[in-house]
Amino acid sequence: MPRHVTVAAAQLGPIQKDHTRAEVVERLVVLLQRAHSMGAELVVYPELALTTFFPRWFVEDIREADHWYERSMPNEATQPLFDEARRLGVGFCLGYALLDEQPDGSVHRWNVQTLVERDGSIVGTYKKTHIPGHEHHEPDRPFQHAERYYFEPSPDGFPVWRAFDGIVGMAICNDRRWPETYRVMGLQGVELVLIGYNTPIHYVPDPSQDILQGFHNALVMQAGAYQNGTWVVGVAKGGVEEGVDSLAQSMIVAPSGQIVAQTLTTDDEVVVARCDLDWCAKYKNTLFDFDRYRRPEVYGPITGQRGVALPE
Ligand code: CDV
Numbered sequence: 001m002p003r004h005v006t007v008a009a010a011q012l013g014p015i016q017k018d019h020t021r022a023e024v025v026e027r028l029v030v031l032l033q034r035a036h037s038m039g040a041e042l043v044v045y046p047e048l049a050l051t052t053f054f055p056r057w058f059v060e061d062i063r064e065a066d067h068w069y070e071r072s073m074p075n076e077a078t079q080p081l082f083d084e085a086r087r088l089g090v091g092f093c094l095g096y097a098l099l100d101e102q103p104d105g106s107v108h109r110w111n112v113q114t115l116v117e118r119d120g121s122i123v124g125t126y127k128k129t130h131i132p133g134h135e136h137h138e139p140d141r142p143f144q145h146a147e148r149y150y151f152e153p154s155p156d157g158f159p160v161w162r163a164f165d166g167i168v169g170m171a172i173c174n175d176r177r178w179p180e181t182y183r184v185m186g187l188q189g190v191e192l193v194l195i196g197y198n199t200p201i202h203y204v205p206d207p208s209q210d211i212l213q214g215f216h217n218a219l220v221m222q223a224g225a226y227q228n229g230t231w232v233v234g235v236a237k238g239g240v241e242e243g244v245d246s247l248a249q250s251m252i253v254a255p256s257g258q259i260v261a262q263t264l265t266t267d268d269e270v271v272v273a274r275c276d277l278d279w280c281a282k283y284k285n286t287l288f289d290f291d292r293y294r295r296p297e298v299y300g301p302i303t304g305q306r307g308v309a310l311p312e
Pocket of ligand 1: 133172177197198199200
């Protein structure tokens with residue numbers, strides 16, 4: 001039986017600070033219905049798809065930011081999305097901030113994506129691994145990117161799940177720039193990688209990269225797809241959010257590395273692609289036949305060290 005899954009990249013335009021969860025969920029439902037009418041079985045939303053990108057502001061007492069986080073999923077605010085998705089028989093992947101309160105009183109703050117199957121069951125929740133930005137207030141910046149203050153890096157790595165008749169993995173925003181992200185999933189046979197992102201066009205530490213944001217976005221996802229023989233779906237929250245312009249250019253990339261669908265606007269927009277999961281094998285069994293051609297015995301530094309070790 002050939003395996004095809006029609007996937008939608010459900011891009012969001014900006015979510016401003018005073019937009020309520022109810023308003024945002026209404027937009028997510030509209031995108032879901034549009035995607036369904038285009039034949040989608042799986043709808044992928046961006047990173048932090050329920051709120052504005054709040055790490056652009058610093059608060060001295062982190063608990064003042066707790067209202068940006070969800071305490072459970074689904075919850076009262078997102079239940080309408082879960083209900084409509086189940087009614088339509090459509091799965092989805094949703095990014096949000098999670099406040100994880102443990103019975104021992106410890107609290108963890110994660111940047112996560114939850115994958116939901118077509119029958120409404122939760123497949124899994126991925127926690128962001130590579131947390132970019134800074135830990136402390138940097139008042140000289142035009143806007144903050146204090147993700148390292150608001151989120152812990154996940155200790156879990158990159159699991160994959162059997163879902164949507166294939167092998168599915170997830171990554172979040174900055175994760176997409178790191179080849180290890182795709183390769184760890186590639187080594188588990190991944191066929192579909194779902195990635196939400198919020199990428200400000202202005203990169204404060206090195207503005208010479210601003211003009212290259214779109215190029216780098218495509219470069220890393222196309223390379224990740226091709227080098228691991230997998231589909232990659234990258235979905236933006238784009239446009240001008242609270243004065244900060246963010247990259248859109250959501251895309252669906254084939255295992256060949258070719259972009260097969262891409263958004264044209266910086267607003268709420270859906271693009272779909274019919275993904276042939278068996279296409280992955282063409283790459284996994286030839287050029288990227290890992291078992292035949294990889295040389296893990298000489299790749300030690302990849303997991304053995306973090307930074308650069310210069311030669312003598
Ligand atoms: N949300 C992100 O992870 N954004 C980063 C920015 C800071 C570079 C990104 O990699 O797009």
